[in-house]
Amino acid sequence: MNEFVISSGHAKVVRGASGYLDEVNEARKIVPKVAEYLKDLDCKVHTFDDDTSKTQRDNINTIVKYHNSKSRDLDVSVHFNAGTKETGGTEVLYYGDENIVLAAKVSKAISEVLGIKDRGAKKRTDLGFLKGTAKPAILIEVCFVDTKTNADAYKKNFDKCCKAIAETLSGKKLKDEAKPVEKKNIIHKVQVGAFSDEKNATKLAAELKKKGYSVNIVKG
Numbered sequence: 400m401n402e403f404v405i406s407s408g409h410a411k412v413v414r415g416a417s418g419y420l421d422e423v424n425e426a427r428k429i430v431p432k433v434a435e436y437l438k439d440l441d442c443k444v445h446t447f448d449d450d451t452s453k454t455q456r457d458n459i460n461t462i463v464k465y466h467n468s469k470s471r472d473l474d475v476s477v478h479f480n481a482g483t484k485e486t487g488g489t490e491v492l493y494y495g496d497e498n499i500v501l502a503a504k505v506s507k508a509i510s511e512v513l514g515i516k517d518r519g520a521k522k523r524t525d526l527g528f529l530k531g532t533a534k535p536a537i538l539i540e541v542c543f544v545d546t547k548t549n550a551d552a553y554k555k556n557f558d559k560c561c562k563a564i565a566e567t568l569s570g571k572k573l574k575d576e577a578k579p580v581e582k583k584n585i586i587h588k589v590q591v592g593a594f595s596d597e598k599n600a601t602k603l604a605a606e607l608k609k610k611g612y613s614v615n616i617v618k619g
């Protein structure tokens with residue numbers, strides 16, 4: 400897949416879950432970072448945060464409308480889970496059965512980089528986002544906001560998490576960051592004369608020294 404619409408779940412006013420993490424704030428950090436990596440992978444990305452909706456219904460409609468207005472291969476919604484699960488974990492929700500494989504892959508990839516439980520792909524037929532978007536769609540529940548181990552793992556591995564999402568969605572690998580090239584001290588030598596008689600060399604050296612050059616006579 401090469402073209403994506405990714406939006407953060409919920410809205411600025413109609414907030415999501417909160418605990419050790421705030422769902423809306425974190426989703427709004429993940430969306431642009433994943434988009435950045437997808438662009439590095441030569442994908443086209445449209446991103447959306449809902450800043451205006453005042454009700455949940457408006458919120459779903461606004462997000463779905465944005466997604467359906469763009470050309471894309473996949474619709475992605477970023478959420479965080481809640482419910483004080485002792486172990487927490489990652490899960491990815493889908494509606495159409497054709498999306499189960501991708502949903503499972505994304506869930507596995509995130510859970511691996513965060514080192515938390517992989518709760519896997521879950522079919523949901525009741526969610527406005529999954530029902531309303533016309534293209535294949537997944538809804539990512541990154542981790543549990545009220546499970547401390549999840550929140551800590553997420554904070555520590557935010558960047559890896561975004562990379563893993565971008566790589567799994569695109570099916571491509573990001574290049575390792577280029578290591579800075581070690582600068583070597585290269586000395587460039589300039590030769591101004593070559594003489595078989597040492598006296599001539601010494602003479603030229605003296606003249607050059609007078610003019611302020613630093614001179615080395617090299618025999619060879």
Ligand SMILES: [Zn+2]
Nearest residue numbers: 408415478479
């Ligand atoms: Zn949510």
